[in-house]
Amino acid sequence: MPRFSRITLAVTGGIAAYKCCEFVRALKKTGSDVHVAMTEHAAAFVGPVTFEALSGHPVAMTEWAPGPQGAMPHIGLNQSSDLLVVMPATANIIAKAAHGIADDLVSTLIAARRQPVLFVPAMNRFMWDNPANQRNVETLRRDGCFFAGPASGFQACGDVGAGRMLEPSEVLDLMDGLTVPKSLEGRRVVVTAGPTFEPIDDVRGITNRSSGRQGFDVARAARDAGADVTLIAGPCPLPTPAGVKRIDAVTAADMAAAVAGTLEGRGADLFIGVAAVADWRVTNARAGKIKKTDGRLPELQFEENVDILRMVGERGDVKITIGFAAEAENLEAYARDKCQRKGASLIVGNIAREALGGAENSVLFVTPDSAEAFGPAPKRDVADEIIRRASQILTKN
Numbered sequence: 001m002p003r004f005s006r007i008t009l010a011v012t013g014g015i016a017a018y019k020c021c022e023f024v025r026a027l028k029k030t031g032s033d034v035h036v037a038m039t040e041h042a043a044a045f046v047g048p049v050t051f052e053a054l055s056g057h058p059v060a061m062t063e064w065a066p067g068p069q070g071a072m073p074h075i076g077l078n079q080s081s082d083l084l085v086v087m088p089a090t091a092n093i094i095a096k097a098a099h100g101i102a103d104d105l106v107s108t109l110i111a112a113r114r115q116p117v118l119f120v121p122a123m124n125r126f127m128w129d130n131p132a133n134q135r136n137v138e139t140l141r142r143d144g145c146f147f148a149g150p151a152s153g154f155q156a157c158g159d160v161g162a163g164r165m166l167e168p169s170e171v172l173d174l175m176d177g178l179t180v181p182k183s184l185e186g187r188r189v190v191v192t193a194g195p196t197f198e199p200i201d202d203v204r205g206i207t208n209r210s211s212g213r214q215g216f217d218v219a220r221a222a223r224d225a226g227a228d229v230t231l232i233a234g235p236c237p238l239p240t241p242a243g244v245k246r247i248d249a250v251t252a253a254d255m256a257a258a259v260a261g262t263l264e265g266r267g268a269d270l271f272i273g274v275a276a277v278a279d280w281r282v283t284n285a286r287a288g289k290i291k292k293t294d295g296r297l298p299e300l301q302f303e304e305n306v307d308i309l310r311m312v313g314e315r316g317d318v319k320i321t322i323g324f325a326a327e328a329e330n331l332e333a334y335a336r337d338k339c340q341r342k343g344a345s346l347i348v349g350n351i352a353r354e355a356l357g358g359a360e361n362s363v364l365f366v367t368p369d370s371a372e373a374f375g376p377a378p379k380r381d382v383a384d385e386i387i388r389r390a391s392q393i394l395t396k397n
């Protein structure tokens with residue numbers, strides 16, 4: 001279940017209102033209860049009947065007619081939700097909210113808020129950059145409101161620039177982390193995730209069963225804690241967490257080069273190596289496809305890949321390094337040995353057959369002088385715990 005499961009969605013009059021239909025559906029799929037309120041102008045873009053059908057509740061548009069939320073929907077809708085999402089948020093509603101104006105249902109709802117409010121702005125780039133709008137956004141941020149986006153890119157009006165609404169999937173991705181303490185604010189974090197793929201020829205290769213989910217969740221947790229996050233991912237089809245910079249890598253050598261390139265000149269506060277990096281690569285990999293010749297098996301030769309965790313430790317430009325150890329047995333002993341050999345502050349040990357591919361993980365947090373079990377728990381909870389411990393170590397150093 002998501003952290004916020006009772007949502008009031010306030011739709012205002014922007015062209016991106018149609019994307020809210022998809023947002024309501026996605027929220028419902030997570031098991032959330034969604035109530036929709038709309039401005040008069042929003043209803044010019046998408047009819048309330050659509051939102052009523054998608055949310056399963058009547059849509060609130062006015063305070064001046066009796067409705068299912070009682071005589072005062074601006075109170076009832078706030079009482080019955082734990083997050084108010086204003087999406088798309090027009091320049092108009094941002095201006096009204098920043099000044100406490102309450103002259104229709106949506107603005108009165110925002111004025112009477114008691115729960116966190118998330119604005120998802122969408123507007124033409126000149127409207128977004130307008131100094132009055134920027135002042136209003138700043139006022140709302142200072143008042144404790146959250147903002148998701150806007151993104152930059154092509155706009156419905158033909159302009160290119162900042163003001164484009166985030167995709168509904170990106171908003172969903174960011175929602176859970178809104179109220180997480182910003183323990184990594186101003187910190188630079190580099191995370192690796194997923195498997196690597198070592199070619200044998202142009203069509204075959206050696207890989208492993210890592211899904212990338214644990215590493216992607218670590219990147220999300222670091223982002224939610226306020227960090228600037230770069231995620232270096234092996235081949236895995238997972239969507240990039242919103243607000244995280246992703247670099248794709250295929251082989252262990254690619255991944256090592258991407259890590260080195262990311263650290264070059266800037267270093268990082270924290271490196272978390274979650275990727276299941278191949279220990280060896282095939283030195284006699286061939287171009288084309290090795291033919292299946294009767295009776296003759298191909299002979300593969302191997303050499304060791306770069307050890308990325310050790311490489312990062314030896315660079316000296318990363319304050320804290322954290323590694324993963326996926327083992328089949330003797331977890332604590334192997335993890336402690338890895339921690340000492342590679343100069344890591346923390347090794348997260350897990351049993352490979354349980355951890356790879358699944359939705360949950362049981363881990364052992366191993367430092368040179370301690371070992372603590374955590375889980376079984378969803379990988380996102382494990383990721384939050386890793387970030388909590390990493391923040392503590394960073395604060396101490």
Ligand SMILES: Cc1cc2nc3c(=O)[nH]c(=O)nc-3n(C[C@H](O)[C@H](O)[C@H](O)COP(=O)(O)O)c2cc1C
Pocket residue numbers: 011012013014015016039040041042089090091092093122123124127
């Ligand atoms: C076709 C059209 C598209 C619009 N798109 C946007 C938009 O994306 N963002 C925005 O801030 N205003 C947009 N506007 C202007 C708002 O609809 C206008 O400021 C309105 O007063 C907003 O009312 P509301 O905030 O109460 O919904 C658009 C207007 C029209 C006619």
